[in-house]
Structures are given as structure tokens and as C-alpha cells.
Amino acid sequence: MTTRVTDMSVDELKFLIQETVTQAFTELFQDPDKGLALREEMKEALQLSLKAANSGEETIPAEDVASRLGLDW
Numbered sequence: 001m002t003t004r005v006t007d008m009s010v011d012e013l014k015f016l017i018q019e020t021v022t023q024a025f026t027e028l029f030q031d032p033d034k035g036l037a038l039r040e041e042m043k044e045a046l047q048l049s050l051k052a053a054n055s056g057e058e059t060i061p062a063e064d065v066a067s068r069l070g071l072d073w
Contacts, residue, residue, distance in 0.1 A: 005013060053059050066073035 008016070063073050
């Protein structure tokens with residue numbers, strides 16, 4: 001049986017909209033890399049980067065990287 005919008009209460013319609021929006025956002029913003037293995041060379045590069053940042057070495061601010069790539073930050 002199909003329910004028509006005209007047969008729904010305001011609360012039922014609000015709930016339906018909320019569930020639909022939640023489902024859409026969940027699908028849009030899920031991690032596309034979820035479940036994939038991290039390559040060993042990438043893991044090592046990330047570890048080196050973290051070590052450098054934690055030891056006080058100069059880093060490039062995210063805003064600069066975004067600007068270089070033509071991204072709005």
C-alpha cells in the first residue's frame with residue numbers, strides 16, 4: 001500500500017523529509033576509501049610527515065596548499 005502525502009500528518013511528513021535528507025547526506029559524504037588498504041609507501045610518507053611536524057620542522061599551511069592548487073579554502 002502506498003501512502004500519499006495528502007494522507008500524512010505534518011509530523012509524519014517532517015519525519016519522512018528528515019529521513020530522506022539524512023539518507024542523502026549519508027550517501028553523499030561517506031568515505032570513498034573506506035575498507036581500502038593503505039599502501040605501504042603512503043603510510044611511510046604520512047609517518048615521516050607527522051614526525052617532521054611533531055619535531056617542529058617547518059610545514060606548509062593548508063591555506064597555501066589550497067591556493068597553489070587553485071582551491072577555495
